[in-house]
Amino acid sequence: TFIDTPGAYPGKGAEERGQAEAIAKCIECCLNVKVPMISVVIGEGGSGGAIALATANKVLMLEYSVYSVISPEGCASILWRDPKKAKEAAEAMKISSQDLLENKIIDEIIKEPKGGAHRNHDEMVSNVTMSIKKNLNELIQVSPEELIYQRKNRFLSIGRDVMITKEEFYKDTHINTVAFSPFNWKLLLQNNRRLVATAVVIVVLFILALIFA
DSSP states (O other): OEEEESOSOOSHHHHHTTHHHHHHHHHHHHHHOSSOOEEEEEEEEEHHHHHTTOOSSEEEEETTOEEESSOHHHHHHHHTSOGGGHHHHHHHHTOBHHHHHHTTSSSEEEOOOTTOGGGOHHHHHHHHHHHHHHHHHHHTTSOHHHHHHHHHHHHHTTTOSSOOOHHHHHHOTTTOOOTTOHHHHHHHHHHTHHHHHHHHHHHHHHHHHHHHO
């Protein structure tokens, strides 16, 4: 995916039309696809609108692009009640590609031509193409199950000192929702025996009630 959006529209009408659900479903879908996913922030990556498109195995950024949970103006309006303090907000939020790479939010910075991407389209396209090819060549060697694990773990590990192990990942059925495989059903039964037993009893009682009604 190529990302350049200030984010989803924060209005009443958008919420009434199911904007939050649409973003959530998009994230869920991206988390569970069994093919490599690469996202490139080419301008502005803002809020849920960007996250819905950046739930990928690799997140790349153009050198001068930004990626944040909220715009600097919006952050300044909330924290200081003054949108004019957008510069201070941007510095505090660490929205630059270099800051995000250091904090392990993104995986790679794609160098831009002198003066920015718009100064030399051919060079920029070439740089993006090479980066995508390099990362895709790495990801095609990975199994579908490992791709899903990597993708989910990159987000679950944000803010943690250590990554979640595979044992912890697969033990938790709340985060392990990989496409209804027999393996996942087995885990679901093991971790929710009491709930399953209760459901079976209810079904049996319902059938008996129908028979003897």
